[in-house]
Amino acid sequence: MRPYAVALAGNPNTGKSTLFNTLTGLRQHTGNWAGKTVVSAEGEFVHKDISFRMIDLPGTYSLYSNSADEEVARDYIIFEQPDVTIVVLDATSLERNLNLALQVLEMTSRVVVCINLIDEAKKLGIRVDTDQIASQLGVPVVAVSARNKTGIDTLLDRVAEVASGQNVPRPVPITYNNDIESKIAQLEPMIRQTLGDRFPARWVALRLLDEDESLISSLRAKLQEQPVMEQQKEEISYGRTACH
Numbered sequence: 001m002r003p004y005a006v007a008l009a010g011n012p013n014t015g016k017s018t019l020f021n022t023l024t025g026l027r028q029h030t031g032n033w034a035g036k037t038v039v040s041a042e043g044e045f046v047h048k049d050i051s052f053r054m055i056d057l058p059g060t061y062s063l064y065s066n067s068a069d070e071e072v073a074r075d076y077i078i079f080e081q082p083d084v085t086i087v088v089l090d091a092t093s094l095e096r097n098l099n100l101a102l103q104v105l106e107m108t109s110r111v112v113v114c115i116n117l118i119d120e121a122k123k124l125g126i127r128v129d130t131d132q133i134a135s136q137l138g139v140p141v142v143a144v145s146a147r148n149k150t151g152i153d154t155l156l157d158r159v160a161e162v163a164s165g166q167n168v169p170r171p172v173p174i175t176y177n178n179d180i181e182s183k184i185a186q187l188e189p190m191i192r193q194t195l196g197d198r199f200p201a202r203w204v205a206l207r208l209l210d211e212d213e214s215l216i217s218s219l220r221a222k223l224q225e226q227p228v229m230e231q232q233k234e235e236i237s238y239g240r241t242a243c244h
Contacts, residue, residue: 004053004083004164005084006054007055007057008020008057008086008088009057009077009100010097011059012059013059014088015146015147016116017056019114020056022152024043024045025043038072047153050160055082061100063100065212071218078107083163084159085112086159087101087111091120092121102174106203106206108200111169112139112141112142113137113141113142114144115141115143117145119145138171140158140167184209187201187205188202188205195219204219
């Protein structure tokens with residue numbers, strides 16, 4: 001059985017690299033993402049006789065392709081479709097960090113939210129209600145201290161459950177204003193006809209409405225890897241025109 005693929009996402013300075021090193025130890029290697037100068041890091045670990053391959057995505061504040069780091073993180077989640085994406089948040093700065101978590105949840109449901117630096121939060125008198133956050137987001141939420149290795153076993157239990165399908169998260173969808181929702185509803189059937197169920201149609205519709213040229217280029221490149229009619233390829237570029 002192949003190892004489960006686990007992507008590690010998070011803002012800079014959330015302790016993401018510390019978690020990566022805690023889990024993979026010396027069983028890791030670095031390189032560069034294909035066609036990018038962005039450094040890539042992968043590692044392996046085993047939890048309860050289950051093997052995992054962890055991909056440490058570049059630390060980013062968003063996935064809106066404003067930089068090479070953001071494009072790499074976005075493209076890996078959407079195109080490689082890891083079995084689980086762990087989103088690492090800083091327990092002392094949840095409001096700022098949750099923006100990235102919400103973006104990931106629009107891309108994939110296979111998410112475990114890891115609230116790191118819980119020890120620092122306690123020193124500041126901050127209490128984190130993981131059950132309430134899990135209820136609001138619709139995915140497992142675990143508080144840890146990667147530096148002190150607190151909560152790591154619980155985190156890996158949740159990751160294994162999501163990877164194996166034992167736990168099927170159901171992220172709570174973000175609802176936009178009526179104008180945006182109407183345009184999403186117009187685009188989604190066209191996107192499904194072109195891409196099938198391979199990619200989340202609602203998320204692609206949002207990126208088309210945002211005129212995300214980087215994503216459009218990436219999607220067209222992916223479509224060219226398959227025997228897709230030229231007309232369908234053009235719909236990716238011009239499908240959003242019907243909504244303007």
